[in-house]
Amino acid sequence: MRGMRALHSPDAVADATPDLLPRWAAQALLPGHPGPGGAAWEHGGAVGVLAPGLNRRERLVLAGPAEGVAAILRDQARAHGPELNPLVPDDLVDAVTALVPDVVAWAGFGWMESTGPLPSAPGVRWLREDELDTAEALLRKVNPNAYVVPREPGSRRWAGSHVDGELVAVGADAWSAPHVGFVAGVATHPDFRRRGLSKALCSFVVHALLAEHPACALMVEGDNTAAIAAYRGLGFALRGLTILLPAEIAAARPPRRR
Template sequence: MIRELRSAAELRAACGDDDLVMWAAQSSGSGGRAWVLGDAVVAGAPAISRRDRLAVAGGASSAVELVRHALAELGPSYRPFGDVDLVAAVTAKLDGLEESGRFSWMSLSGGVPEAGGGVGWLGGDAEVAALLAAAAPDSYAVPGVAGVRRWAGLRDGGELAAVAADAWSAPTVGFLAGVATRPSLRGRGLAERVCRWVSRELVAAHGRAALMVDDDNAAAITVYERIGYRRRRVMASHPIGGG
């Protein structure tokens, strides 16, 4: 029998405190909802990291029924995502879904070594927007987007050199996004310093941190692993024809 989970404590118990699931549920005020059936759990919330997302965890047979139920409740804009084999199996069993892509979820708990000086939260968005336009025009996190809370940065000779955002963080999972370095200053480890500093802040505030990264971005994955993030390969799907 499918049961809706009404609290963070219920969800935590059902999913074993899985960081991806806990992040996708977000807070009750965000419209997040979650359900359990047997050994499977789904949790979703609207407009997190620019998508209506539905995290999926557990056994495939129960997950198929849960995803079908959740999409009927939440609507077809929600994109199931989770471990590659699980979401591939769910997508194959449900009519109307196709693969969106594969990428990595990376998470971090525990202490993070000091980042060094010079990094701090920024007071304005104009410089951040200009840097992102030049260095990371496809970034999901940009100033002014709902859920993008604050930006940290590092200066070089007075010029904003590298940035990262606290964006779409959940109560028990801080989320790192919007990482960028001015093109002329790349190769000096500046983004790593900012990411290390923001990661420490997120872990201190939320208990752990997470991020998403493309599998072909080997340089970024190396940096995140050096900070202490653990990699988990995931897949997302979407309605056929939904893009």
């Protein structure tokens, strides 16, 4: 398309937009990314990043002026067909669906981001390789549908909190990009909740990520008010995201949060 400019690296994406969402998705441009075929473009001040396999989803992440977003969306929809799952900030939904009337809002969730600083927390450490099976067992007990588990692609390292030698809370540095660290897989054993363990664990992981990246982010279910409040207490700001789908496909699929 005339005026469409390909972006070939996370640095090129960062130069094209200050928005942390496409900067995070730009990890799909790195060699060895779990989902092959990543690509990115700029058009009219907007940026789109095609990120197969990112956070277990095929994602086309879009941000910037609505006209540019709509142009990238139309171009990629022609190339990829109905399997494409465009993801846009909530404040773009009305303008983009007006410009691309064959897509509708299907499902949404929360994106939270922070540029810090945040102090570390005592009593938390990075787990050893021989502790990851225990971490996975805890995660599956607390959240059987967890989006990340130890040793899967995208999972870089896991932190844990112990009480009397028992691992009772975990969280991961997973799907971090050069310009945006990412927190995932946070879980606390039900018998040890309301002790501040999750807050301490997140403080530890976020502190480490902000020492290596300019910003940090995570995803949260939009109706999880307790988690949103906790992350806001750590300095994160909430932003709503929406998945757009062709109307006929959206009508046939039950909504999901992510």
